[in-house]
Structure formats: structure tokens, C-alpha cells
Amino acid sequence: MPAHDVLIIGAGLAGQRAALAAAQTGASVAIMSKVHPVRSHSVAAAGGINAAISVDDDWRSHAYDTVKGSDFLGDQDAIEVMCSEAPGEVMDLEHMGVTFHRNDVGEMDLRAFGGASMKRTAYVADITGQAMLHVLYEQLMKHHETVARYEEWFTTSLIRGESGDCCGVIARDVRSGRMEAFTAKNVILACGGAGQAYKPTTNGLIVTGDGIAMAYRAGAPLMDMEMVQYHPTCLVETGILITEGARGEGAHLLNAAGERFMEKSAPNKMELASRDVVSRAEQIEIDEGRGVGPNGSGIFLDVTVVPRKRTLEALREIVNLGRDFAGVDITREPIMIRPGQHYIMGGVKTDVDGRTPIEGLYAAGEVACVSVHGGNRLGANSLLDTLIFGRRSGEHAAARAAAMGPPAVDTHAQLREDAGRIDSIIARSHDGRRVSEIKNELGELMNRHAAVFRDEAGLRSALETIGRLKEEADRAWIDDRGTVFNQDVLGAIELGYMVDCAEATVVGAIERKESRGAQFRTDYPERNDKEWLKHIDISLDSDGPKVSYSPVTITQWQPEERKY
Amino acid sequence: MAEAHDRPPEQFTLRLRRYDPESGEAAYWDEHKIELEPHRSVLEAILQARDRFDGSIGIRCSCRQAICGSCGVRVNGEPALACHTHLDAAKRSGRDGVIEIEPMGNMPVIKDLIVDMDAVHWKKIRRVTPWLLAKQPVPEREYLVPKESMVDVTQTMACIQCGACVSDCLAMEVDPGFIGPAALAKAYRFVGDPRDDERRERLNDLAQDPQGIFDCTHCFKCVEACPKDVNPMGQIMRLRRIAGSDEHIVDGNNGERHEAAFTKLIKDNGLLWEAELIPRSYGGNSWFGKLHPAAGKELLSSLPTAIRGLLRRKMTIPGILKPHKIPASDLKAVQAIYDKVESRPERYELNLYIVGEDEVPEPAAASTEGSNA
Numbered sequence: 001m002p003a004h005d006v007l008i009i010g011a012g013l014a015g016q017r018a019a020l021a022a023a024q025t026g027a028s029v030a031i032m033s034k035v036h037p038v039r040s041h042s043v044a045a046a047g048g049i050n051a052a053i054s055v056d057d058d059w060r061s062h063a064y065d066t067v068k069g070s071d072f073l074g075d076q077d078a079i080e081v082m083c084s085e086a087p088g089e090v091m092d093l094e095h096m097g098v099t100f101h102r103n104d105v106g107e108m109d110l111r112a113f114g115g116a117s118m119k120r121t122a123y124v125a126d127i128t129g130q131a132m133l134h135v136l137y138e139q140l141m142k143h144h145e146t147v148a149r150y151e152e153w154f155t156t157s158l159i160r161g162e163s164g165d166c167c168g169v170i171a172r173d174v175r176s177g178r179m180e181a182f183t184a185k186n187v188i189l190a191c192g193g194a195g196q197a198y199k200p201t202t203n204g205l206i207v208t209g210d211g212i213a214m215a216y217r218a219g220a221p222l223m224d225m226e227m228v229q230y231h232p233t234c235l236v237e238t239g240i241l242i243t244e245g246a247r248g249e250g251a252h253l254l255n256a257a258g259e260r261f262m263e264k265s266a267p268n269k270m271e272l273a274s275r276d277v278v279s280r281a282e283q284i285e286i287d288e289g290r291g292v293g294p295n296g297s298g299i300f301l302d303v304t305v306v307p308r309k310r311t312l313e314a315l316r317e318i319v320n321l322g323r324d325f326a327g328v329d330i331t332r333e334p335i336m337i338r339p340g341q342h343y344i345m346g347g348v349k350t351d352v353d354g355r356t357p358i359e360g361l362y363a364a365g366e367v368a369c370v371s372v373h374g375g376n377r378l379g380a381n382s383l384l385d386t387l388i389f390g391r392r393s394g395e396h397a398a399a400r401a402a403a404m405g406p407p408a409v410d411t412h413a414q415l416r417e418d419a420g421r422i423d424s425i426i427a428r429s430h431d432g433r434r435v436s437e438i439k440n441e442l443g444e445l446m447n448r449h450a451a452v453f454r455d456e457a458g459l460r461s462a463l464e465t466i467g468r469l470k471e472e473a474d475r476a477w478i479d480d481r482g483t484v485f486n487q488d489v490l491g492a493i494e495l496g497y498m499v500d501c502a503e504a505t506v507v508g509a510i511e512r513k514e515s516r517g518a519q520f521r522t523d524y525p526e527r528n529d530k531e532w533l534k535h536i537d538i539s540l541d542s543d544g545p546k547v548s549y550s551p552v553t554i555t556q557w558q559p560e561e562r563k564y
Numbered sequence: 565m566a567e568a569h570d571r572p573p574e575q576f577t578l579r580l581r582r583y584d585p586e587s588g589e590a591a592y593w594d595e596h597k598i599e600l601e602p603h604r605s606v607l608e609a610i611l612q613a614r615d616r617f618d619g620s621i622g623i624r625c626s627c628r629q630a631i632c633g634s635c636g637v638r639v640n641g642e643p644a645l646a647c648h649t650h651l652d653a654a655k656r657s658g659r660d661g662v663i664e665i666e667p668m669g670n671m672p673v674i675k676d677l678i679v680d681m682d683a684v685h686w687k688k689i690r691r692v693t694p695w696l697l698a699k700q701p702v703p704e705r706e707y708l709v710p711k712e713s714m715v716d717v718t719q720t721m722a723c724i725q726c727g728a729c730v731s732d733c734l735a736m737e738v739d740p741g742f743i744g745p746a747a748l749a750k751a752y753r754f755v756g757d758p759r760d761d762e763r764r765e766r767l768n769d770l771a772q773d774p775q776g777i778f779d780c781t782h783c784f785k786c787v788e789a790c791p792k793d794v795n796p797m798g799q800i801m802r803l804r805r806i807a808g809s810d811e812h813i814v815d816g817n818n819g820e821r822h823e824a825a826f827t828k829l830i831k832d833n834g835l836l837w838e839a840e841l842i843p844r845s846y847g848g849n850s851w852f853g854k855l856h857p858a859a860g861k862e863l864l865s866s867l868p869t870a871i872r873g874l875l876r877r878k879m880t881i882p883g884i885l886k887p888h889k890i891p892a893s894d895l896k897a898v899q900a901i902y903d904k905v906e907s908r909p910e911r912y913e914l915n916l917y918i919v920g921e922d923e924v925p926e927p928a929a930a931s932t933e934g935s936n937a
Contacts, residue, residue, distance in 0.1 A: 035624070036634075038633065039626055039634045041626065043627065043633075043724075044627050095698060099721050100706070101714055101715065101718075106711065109711075124714075124721065131718075138694050141689075205625060240628065320792075321630075324648060435619070440615075484585050487622060
């Protein structure tokens with residue numbers, strides 16, 4: 001049975017950063033991922049990473065922008081940690097080999113991004129996430145003697161010892177179908193968000209809320225799950241993301257009349273207001289009949305105003321995306337976009353060292369809610385979040401491991417239980433529904449009722465439907481009876497994870513009777529600091545989700561009206 | 565845009581290469597009919613077949629937008645990302661309008677469309693010391709490096725490790741030990757990075773390895789296969805030029821001398837003088853080089869090839885004795901090209917991220933009325 005000091009689940013940016021940090025302390029480290037690490041969805045992050053590295057900048061300005069972007073729901077102590085450590089972290093990445101674009105004197109170049117009061121986004125063309133992810137993987141290959149890699153291993157559950165500490169996981173080797181128990185002094189969840197609970201979404205097919213649901217089922221509370229970010233610029237048909245970097249480079253948003261409608265809701269920042277603000281403005285144009293396209297369901301993003309040479313050098317990837325996925329040459333004509341599900345601000349509740357309330361269980365990256373993003377995440381703060389809290393979790397977990405003996409736990413029963421669960425899914429008779437049908441219904445449901453605009457009636461009906469889908473998911477059948485690369489059975493498990501995440505999102509959205517950040521309730525259209533300047537925590541009780549509250553940490557910035 | 569969004573769904577026939585390692589049976593073909601708009605991707609078609617008809621179809625996939633590199637397959641015999649191939653194009657290139665999808669080549673198949681990338685692709689990546697060997701001391705802030713150099717290596721950084729180039733590398737088919745296009749492109753990412761401290765060591769390593777940069781046969785397959793325009797072969801050629809012309813690395817594979825002989829012969833004669841190419845590749849452009857004992861030995865060893873060439877009339881006796889002749893004006897034109905290229909302080913490099921001057925925008929650029937509003 002493999003045993004490690006620190007076991008990391010998920011090998012995107014947060015997971016790989018955690019692994020390197022933990023390994024540097026001399027701890028025995030392993031990283032496990034259901035896909036090869038470079039396939040992790042961090043790879044799709046395009047625009048860049050925020051850090052106050054310019055001599056004219058100050059991390060406090062970055063922190064204030066982040067607090068304001070969060071609609072004052074972010075915890076300011078955590079935001080201070082993230083923003084003050086950002087410059088050092090970005091420099092570390094540069095030293096590891098990330099090929100950041102340079103300015104004319106050879107320093108890192110910075111681009112403008114939404115909600116930021118100055119240019120502070122470092123970037124590699126519009127493949128920043130890919131460049132960073134691949135460079136971290138280079139480092140994992142370099143440190144192969146100190147970091148064990150379990151690539152294409154699917155985690156089925158977390159193990160809690162007699163004292164309640166998290167001390168390992170049960171996992172399935174995707175390639176062979178073999179089930180195995182892994183013990184660890186600490187487990188760090190770094191397996192991303194739950195975007196696939198929505199349809200469409202910018203997120204990859206692998207982003208199915210695994211970590212959130214596993215932690216929730218193991219007893220860890222989730223926080224701010226109602227806060228779901230809709231990105232303002234996604235391709236109308238497929239939901240594929242067009243980076244905010246496009247607007248950072250100067251692109252305009254136009255309605256059917258050719259007007260830059262952002263003038264109405266954000267006269268100062270225009271297209272570079274916070275994402276929640278821009279997405280709402282777009283949705284209003286569409287809903288009020290000023291959209292473009294066949295059903296008026298889109299908005300034009302006009303990149304032609306950016307010099308072509310600059311577009312080809314700094315926005316190469318979206319030139320390709322426009323050509324290959326929409327048939328549009330963005331350097332010559334506007335492209336049709338609309339808001340689309342992109343990111344969840346909520347997740348497993350943690351402190352600034354990534355600790356969850358369960359001893360030995362950490363979370364970092366999109367799976368976690370520290371909270372640095374509060375009601376709305378600023379563009380280019382997610383890569384930063386993954387690195388800062390990935391590193392801090394890795395360091396903290398390694399230090400904790402150094403001070404303790406190996407966990408004493410009998411994993412046999414749980415291993416048998418998980419193996420039995422998989423066998424029973426494979427053996428299900430074909431009298432329920434297919435996994436894919438249920439997943440589609442769930443995604444469309446969430447995109448209808450838990451999207452940019454929400455109300456009580458819609459959310460209530462969504463919750464009721466989710467209840468039915470949950471039962472159906474428990475009986476959903478599959479075709480594949482094999483053990484080698486049985487992706488079908490993993491899909492059935494993932495469906496259960498997604499339903500849990502969706503339920504928590506809807507419960508949180510019903511609970512929060514105000515409009516803040518990404519949550520806009522048409523029946524409660526105002527922000528209400530008096531009653532709702534607090535986090536909503538959701539824990540799994542014997543009879544379902546149970547709601548409680550926790551305070552927002554305010555250090556130096558009092559809530560104020562939010563204008564862009 | 566109009567045609568992209570308005571076309572109704574059509575029926576497409578997929579022929580999938582299936583293989584179940586647990587069945588004990590050989591691989592077989594599996595046909596499915598799906599319905600989708602013609603500009604949708606082959607991956608979406610496969611997923612529709614999987615969602616509706618057979619959940620056991622094995623394919624790795626995630627992002628659906630050609631960035632995660634999971635869904636490398638062969639579509640109608642050609643390597644591609646399934647998510648990056650349009651159905652209408654695939655139907656046109658397929659036999660009888662059927663879209664044939666197989667696993668990638670040069671790598672063992674695990675199940676259906678899933679291949680063992682670790683056994684081949686990643687092993688080769690690890691061969692090129694794929695991490696930065698940073699110049700010391702590490703600065704407090706960022707390394708100060710020219711803007712152009714970072715933009716330049718971004719083209720190889722854009723490689724998504726999908727394996728499409730490895731799938732159809734002809735040199736690798738003949739010599740499975742060839743380091744190959746993806747890994748050598750990865751090597752350029754460090755050689756071209758001014759922060760790396762071991763550029764010369766890396767180049768020397770790749771030039772001296774018989775399965776290194778000089779093992780590439782220049783067939784362009786990887787250039788066509790790459791969905792991200794990384795141009796792996798182009799990167800290999802750049803590694804050769806930097807190794808030979810800049811670092812003057814004389815390799816045991818005669819690569820540097822071969823390239824020098826090739827360019828010199830064409831410069832002098834306007835056409836390649838085949839009979840002189842081999843001796844000079846062994847001995848160098850200097851006439852006396854051929855008398856070097858090592859060169860003589862290698863020359864002797866290539867005699868059978870020369871004789872076969874003569875028998876098959878690929879070479880003639882007069883052709884051995886004298887170079888081909890072209891009109892003097894043509895020769896002058898060839899030499900003018902050399903003069904122009906050689907007079908530039910820097911080499912011409914083709915890089916997608918680096919384009920020429922800004923074009924003057926057309927007067928009435930994006931009008932919203934004209935499009936599909």
C-alpha cells in the first residue's frame with residue numbers, strides 16, 4: 001500500500017505547485033490525477049496572471065481591486081496574503097522558466113485586465129495557463145525522484161481515520177482498473193471546479209466537481225457555492241472561451257445597433273469592468289432585444305480595433321479559436337459571443353494555509369474557497385490563487401507531516417466498499433436513464449435557473465428537479481463492462497459529484513436573498529450589507545445540505561458602493 | 565459567419581477503430597451514424613455516438629478547444645486532434661463520405677482510440693532534459709532578456725503534447741529510437757531561451773546522438789500534422805543551423821559537414837552535385853578533407869550505394885566528374901539569393917508569433933450591419 005507524507009489530488013497549477021513546495025522541504029510527496037497533468041484544465045487559462053510587479057504599482061492597490069471585484073465578500077486577510085505574495089510568486093515562476101512576454105527593456109510586460117486599476121497582468125501571449133502548466137510539469141519531471149506521480153488514477157473517496165483526520169484516499173488506476181488504498185499524513189485537494197454541472201461551460205469535460213463533492217461527503221463544509229462566474233465572452237454555439245485579454249488589448253463590445261453599451265453600466269472602465277458587471281450588461285442587451293445573431297442571442301466582440309500585428313503576437317490563440325470554432329477571422333470582423341459559465345468562486349472552505357476544518361485535509365485552487373474571490377473573481381486572479389495557495393498548502397502540509405508519525409488506519413473496508421460500488425454501477429440493469437441524459441438535463445437546468453439572473457421560483461423548481469436527478473443518477477446505467485480504461489463507469493461517479501455541487505449551488509442561491517457579485521436575484525435586486533455581508537456555509541447532514549453562516553473578514557476596506 | 569451558424573444538422577457516418585484488450589479479439593471497425601451541424605468537430609461526433617449508442621467507446625478528451633492535447637487520433641489516415649477537425653472537411657477527405665477514426669500511430673494502443681503516450685512520447689520528451697537549466701546567479705527579479713527571444717520560444721511553448729507529430733513521423737517509423745519531432749521542438753524551447761545556461765551542451769548532445777537532430781529526414785509530415793503550428797521540423801532545422809553555423813559543432817553524424825557541403829555546392833553550381841555531396845559530407849568542403857583516413861573509410865562504406873546509383877542511372881559517369889550546368893544568368897540569380905541572405909545580420913526565421921509591419925486597417929472595417937445580425 002503506497003504511503004506518503006503529502007498526497008495531492010489533482011495536477012493542475014495548484015496541485016503541481018503544492019507538490020513542488022512540499023517536495024522542497026524533503027517530505028515524501030505524491031501527486032495523483034485522473035488525467036495526465038498537462039491535460040488539466042489550468043491549461044486553458046489564457047489571459048495572464050496578476051501581480052503588482054511594476055515599480056508604479058503597489059500590492060495594496062491589487063488587493064483593493066480584488067476586494068471591490070469580490071463585491072466585498074472576499075476575506076481581506078486572505079486577499080492581502082495573495083496580493084502581497086504575488087510578485088515573488090510570479091518571479092519564482094519566471095525563474096523556473098515560464099516564457100513571459102517582455103517589454104522593450106527586457107522586463108516582463110504587463111497588460112490591462114478587467115477590474116484592475118492599472119496594467120498588472122503578466123502573460124505569455126494568450127496561452128499563459130498552458131505555458132505555466134507545462135513549465136511546472138517540466139519541474140515535476142526534473143524532481144521525479146522526490147515527487148511520485150500517479151497519472152491517470154481516479155480518486156473515489158477520502159479516508160478519515162479514527163480520530164477524524166483525513167489520512168488517505170481510495171483510487172482506481174484508470175488504465176488497469178485496479179483499486180488501491182493510499183495512506184498519507186495529509187491530503188491536498190487540487191482538482192478544480194465543477195463547471196460541467198453547467199451546459200454550456202467554458203470548462204473541460206474533466207471538470208466535474210470531484211474534489212468539492214468528495215470533501216463535502218467526507219464532512220467538510222462548502223462556502224459561497226452560489227457564486228458562479230459567467231464569463232462575458234464565450235462563443236455562442238459551443239461556449240468556448242475568448243480571453244478577457246482581448247478586451248485588455250482594447251477590443252470593444254457592441255450591440256445590434258453597433259453601440260458600446262458598456263457606457264451605460266460602467267462609464268469609466270467600459271469593457272474592462274468586473275466580469276459580473278459585463279456579463280449582466282450583455283444579458284440585458286440580449287434580453288431586451290438588442291442582441292446580434294440569428295436569435296439575437298449574442299453580442300459582438302470587436303477585436304479589429306486592436307492593431308493586427310499586436311493581435312497576432314499577443315492573441316494568437318483566439319485568432320485560431322475564431323477561425324476554427326466560429327469560422328471568423330477576428331482580425332477582420334467582429335465575433336459573436338455571450339456570457340457563459342466559467343468559474344465557481346465557492347468551494348471547500350479553507351484558511352490561508354489551505355486547511356479545511358478536517359485535520360489533514362487541505363484544498364487549493366478552484367476546488368477551494370479561501371475566500372479571495374468572494375462574489376466575483378477578477379480575471380487573471382485565478383492563476384495567482386492556484387499558485388499562492390497551492391504553494392502554501394504544500395508547505396503547511398509538509399510541515400505538519402514532519403511533526404507526526406504515520407497514520408494508523410485500516411483501509412480495507414473502505415477499499416472494498418468503493419470497489420463494490422464500481423462493480424454495482426457496472427452491473428446495473430438498463431431500466432433507468434443513461435448517464436449522458438441526466439448530465440445534459442442537469443447542465444441545461446443550471447444554465448436556466450442558476451445563471452446570470454436568478455429568482456426564487458426558478459431556483460426552487462431547480463432544486464426540486466435536482467432531487468429527482470439525484471435519484472436517477474443513483475440508478476443511471478452504463479455500457480462498458482470492462483476494467484481497462486472504463487471511462488463510462490467513471491462518468492457515472494462524476495455525475496454524482498456534479499449533482500452534489502449543483503445542489504449546494506442552488507441551496508446557497510436560494511438562501512442569499514440579495515444581489516452581490518455573480519449572484520443577481522431579480523426578486524432582491526440590491527446588495528444588502530446589513531443582512532448578507534456574510535459567507536454561506538453548506539455542510540452535508542444526514543438529511544441533506546445544512547446551511548450556516550460565517551463572517552467576512554474585513555481588515556482595511558469598508559464596504560462601499562461598487563462603480564466601474 | 566452566416567454560413568458557419570446557419571447550416572442545419574446533417575447525418576455523418578463514423579467508422580471507429582475499436583480494440584478491447586480484455587476480449588482477446590483483434591481490433592475491429594464499428595460504425596455509427598450521428599447528426600450534427602457540418603462545422604462541428606469530429607470529437608463532438610464521437611461524443612454523440614458515445615452518449616447515445618455506446619458508452620464504452622474509449623477516447624481521451626477534455627477541453628474541446630485544441631488546448632489540452634488529449635484527443636489526438638487519426639482521421640481518414642491523417643493525424644489530427646478530433647476536436648480540431650470539422651465534420652464537413654473530414655467527410656470530404658473520407659472514402660465514400662465515411663469518416664474513419666483510428667488511434668495514433670507509432671505508439672501502442674491501450675484501448676480503442678487511446679494510445680500509450682508514456683511509453684513513447686513522454687519517454688522521448690524526458691530524453692531532452694526538458695527543464696530550464698537557469699543561468700546563475702538567479703536574479704532577484706526577472707531575467708532581463710530580449711522581447712523577441714521570448715516571443716520566439718513561445719511558438720514551441722505552444723506545443724500541447726498531443727502526439728500528432730509523433731504519430732506519423734516517418735523517421736521514427738524506421739528508427740523507433742529517433743528522438744522525434746515533439747521532443748526536439750521541446751529542446752528548441754530551451755536552446756532558444758536566453759536564460760538557459762547549457763545551450764551548447766544541449767546542442768552538442770542532440771547533434772552527436774545518432775538518433776538526434778540529424779536523424780530527421782525532412783519529410784514535413786510533422787509540420788502538416790501539428791494542430792498548433794509549432795512546426796517541429798522547422799525547429800529541428802533551426803537546431804541544426806545553430807549547432808553548425810553558430811556553435812561550430814562538428815558532429816559524428818556528419819550532419820554539420822553535410823549541410824555545409826550542400827549549401828556550398830548549390831552556391832557554386834546552382835544545382836546539387838550529388839557525386840561530390842557524399843565525399844564532402846565526410847571530409848568537408850576542403851578538397852584535402854577527402855584524404856582524411858576517417859573520411860576515406862566512410863567513403864568506402866558508401867561505395868555500394870554509389871554503385872547502385874550508377875546502375876539505376878541516378879548518377880552518370882560524366883555527372884560524377886563534372887557538376888551540372890545551368891545558364892550563367894540563372895547561376896547569378898541563385899548567387900544573388902545567397903548574397904542577400906548572407907548579408908543579413910540575422911537569419912530569416914519563420915515564426916507565427918512574429919509578423920511583419922502592421923497593415924493599414926481597411927477604411928470601413930467592422931460594420932455590424934453587414935454581418936449576420
